[in-house]
Amino acid sequence: MLTPTQQSLLIAMIFFIMFGLGCTLSIRDFKKALSNPKPVLVGFFSQYLIMPVLAFAMAKLFKLSDPVAIGILIVACSPSGTTSSLFNYFAKGNLALSISLSTITTGAALVAMPILLSIYASPFTNSEIQINQGKVIGSLLICLIPVVFGMILKAKSDRWAKNMEETGSALGIAVIIFLVATWLPQNFGKMIDSDQTNPAILISSIFLGLGGFLFGYYFSRFLGMTPRNSRTVSLETGIQNGPLAFAIIILSFGDQHGPILWPALLYSFFIVNTSTIITYLLRKYTRKEWFQYENEVVKKELFTQGWLKP
Secondary structure, eight states: OOOHHHHHHHHHHHHHHHHHHHTTOOHHHHHHHHHSHHHHHHHHHIIIIIHHHHHHHHHHHTTOOHHHHHHHHHHHTSOBOTTHHHHHHHTTOOHHHHHHHHHHHHHHHHHHHHHHHHHHTGGGOOSSOOOOHHHHHHHHHHHHHHHHHHHHHHHHOHHHHHHHHHHHHHHHHHHHHHHHHHHHHHHHHHHHHOTTOOTHHHHHHHHHHHHHHHHHHHHHHHTTOOHHHHHHHHHHHHOBOHHHHHHHHHHHHGGGHHHHHHHHHHHHHHHHHHHHHHHHHHHHHHHHHHHHHHHHHHHHHHHHHTSSOO
16 A cells, blocks of 8 residues: 555645646637537547446456456546647647547546446445445546646646646656556565456556557547547547546545555556557558558649549
């Protein structure tokens, strides 16, 4: 478990990260989303349908212990991650869609997360571990307050909001490093040796993100979305808000948070690496896509000029 000092420091950093997330959002994003609702709706349902089902399926398939299953479900039911826009930028995704999805999924989390957890996590509750919906909603409210202040700052000063956004993204990585450096060495032996869990937790933590990337992309393509928008939905689906999941687990479960926190920590550690690989592959595919587009433009121009015939 985390020490009181670690908990206090972690919660403070999470609040700052959520403030940074709020600095990326605005009311204009909601209006833009409503002007072209299909990509946002596809991304929303990809986020809140695919990820919980994937986490539930892995929990059952790998026979994860109840606390670990609840932990990975909390991660899966969380909204888009704070660094998804950064990876979308490098993958040449649709940044406007990325920000719109972060806005919508974060705002909807207050309703969506309690409902999804009541559906998917109920088979893993018992006399020793219960999900208190009131505490989950309270934790979400506490974490969403700094988001609102971040949106207020953005409305008043784009320059300051941009600085805080970049700081929040960097701090998101710092939170992961902090936990890996302090919490994981103290508890890794317990995680491996405990009767409550098994090595499948590592597989589940890795494939939750990878599965989100794959299902998000092909689900979008199946529904007729462009490759660019599909890349955005893929990254938004696979990259969950790990710091928010940390806060909900710590604030909702108190001294019982130990084993529940494992999948959230491991997911957050691995998602940085898998997102980097996926972003590289998407960027490589983007170059190929752009090359094909240029060829089509050149051919069309040659046909127009009469140099080529059908």
